[in-house]
Amino acid sequence: MRLLFDSNTWQEIFGSIRKNKVRTVITMIGVLWGIFVYIAMSGAAKGLDNGFEKQFESVAINSLFTWAQSTSMPYAGFKTGRQLQLKLGDAQVLQNRIPEIEYIAPRNVRGVFGGSPGLIVRGQKTGNYAVYGDYPVFTRIATKKIYDGGRFVNDKDIENARKVCVIGERTQEELFEKGENPIGEFIRIDNVYFQVVGVHKFTPGGGFESDSDIYIPFTTYQKLYNTGDRVAWFTIAAYDTADVVQVEKDVKAVLKSIHRVHPEDERAFGSFNLGEIFNRIMGFANGLTFISLIVGVATILAGVIGIGAILLISVKERTKELGVRRALGATPREIRYLIILECLFLTLLAGIIGVVLGAAVLNLVGNLTEGGDFPYTNPTVPIPWLLGALGLMVVLGVLIGLIPAQRAVSIRPIDALREE
Amino acid sequence: MIQIKDLHKSYRMGSNSLHVLKGINFSVKEGELVAIMGSSGSGKSTLLNILGMLDVADSGEYILDGIPIKNLNETKAANYRNKFLGFIFQSFNLINYKTALENVALPLYYQGVGRKERQAKAMKYLEQVGLREWSHHVPSELSGGQKQRVAIARAMVAEPKVLLADELTGALDSKTSYEVMDLIQKINDQGNTILVVTHEDDIAHMCKRIVHLRDGVIVEDKEIEQVRASQYVQ
Secondary structure, three states: OHHHHOHHHHHHHHHHHHOOHHHHHHHHHHHHHHHHHHHHHHHHHHHHHHHHHHHOOOEOOOEEEEEEOEOOOOEOOEOOOOEOOEEHHHHHHHHHHOOOEEEEEEEEEEOOOOOOOEEEEEOOEEEEEOEEEEOOOHHHHEOOEEOOOOOOOOHHHHHHOOOEEEEEHHHHHHHOOOOOOOOOOEEEEOOEEEEEEEEEEOOOOOOOOOOOOEEEEHHHHHHHHOOOOEEOEEEEEEOOOOOHHHHHHHHHHHHHHHOOOOOOOOOOEEEEEHHHHHHHHHHHHHHHHHHHHHHHHHHHHHHHHHHHHHHHHHHHHOHHHHHHHHHOOOOHHHHHHHHHHHHHHHHHHHHHHHHHHHHHHHHHHHHHHOOOOOOOOOOOOOHHHHHHHHHHHHHHHHHHHHHHHHHHHHOOHHHHHHOO | OEEEEEEEEEEEEOOEEEEEEEEEEEEEOOOOEEEEEOOOOOOHHHHHHHHOOOOOOOEEEEEEOOEEOOOOOHHHHHHHHHHHEEEEOOOOOOOOOOOHHHHHHHHHHHHOOOHHHHHHHHHHHHHHOOOHHHOOOOHHHOOHHHHHHHHHHHHHHOOOOEEEEEOOOOOOOHHHHHHHHHHHHHHHHOOOEEEEEEOOHHHHOOOOEEEEEEOOEEEEEEEOOOOOHHHHOO
């Protein structure tokens, strides 16, 4: 151990490394490449991971949607092909019967899944936009960013069926002058005046929503379009700990019993399980991370073995030098340390350069993809991974170094000197 | 300084063994300059290797400055070599990527001497062999004679009890050989004990005593009138 912290030891090692530059560089390339691949790949995997997470950040990841279709099996006296319709009352039943449900938001819409979009008029300007009927609880499931000064639909709006609306960025752009504050202004939705109470910021993230959507209170929607207690679909969020796939099954089972559908009728209710998709994508990202870990470690291993092989050759090449050193009084232990520390030093130096290069490439790729549609955000390598890789290199470097070191001391000084 | 009694050494070559040293007895006093002569195969290099603890005898006694040299493991041998012996080789055996100064300082490194002191001491010995201004040149930039003088400085730097030189002029022309021998004589004049293995008569006659080896035994051991090498050097 004393040898490790002795500046003389390091001078010997630097001397031997500095004077064999080509060998040193070639030796280092293997490990450098290995750690570079490791950093670049695991960073990229982390970037994808972060990217996917960002895509889903505006929606509760354990949420699902369910809607009614038509039956495909006769049941309880009903013939097959009966068109089903979700009712507002279903929400309460679902919430009561399935304790895993945290929030349930009934929604209606015009202009997305059929039905004509609302005709929106303000002064001389008109446009056709999708109109949603919503409960405030919806924002618990999918966050809606509202620009300063505005708000989403609230409970009072629902209670009094107020004629208020939240408009989209594009709606604002198309109906209002530049710089004009839309909050408090009135627009006409299908010939009824609504007061604008908020502008929502659109976050891309898939789905059918857009930056021009208009949200109005569910109760107001009922009156405006005469929908009664009909509901287009439920957006449901389960508790974080719940199994979303099971919740989805339970929801469908409950709906089937309410609507008197054959328990085995698979087509009666449709659903889209965001939680399951999310889990699948995250599984993919995790798999990618795992693969990058395996590939990275394997490449580092290959690189370190390369260093060992080149040092083995270099020991052969330096037989005479090592013999001279021993004739001059170097003990076998000192020779062994010299070779092992050389191996270790080369490994670590190559590793650190590889980390720097890998980080630079990650940074470059991160900057290039910033703001694009590609799900790739903040590619980083967790510090424990980095330390783990460096630790692995130290261990492998020493272990591999043992082979040429052993070879070096197994040569007797007299044979080394005799060799021409 | 050196006492050797009934030294035997044989090498195993396949099935038959080659008896190289067949009972060597001799001793060297402090300050002697001894030439060990003999044709190739006479066992002179083997003897030197055993004296240098690079090789071990099969049987016999070897006492160096009162210390019996036996049961050596590699580490112990390395420490003895470092403390007691200085080596000069035919092919110089300088480390080619180290400067003359670093080469000379190397034995001190293995003694654990600090860098500053090492370099000062190495410089002192380089100066003694007349290579002060060549201290930062690597061996490939030096002539054969210069290389051997660096090697001599390296052998001297640890202040060993005995200098062992194996055909030290073998790779040098006669003029350079005499220069090197002049240096060796001067070092001997300061009281250092030196053993020179050679097969060249003129080199041997520059020593004070000649030991003749033939077929593994000493056939002649005589004190001679030393020829000073300085008369051949301008």
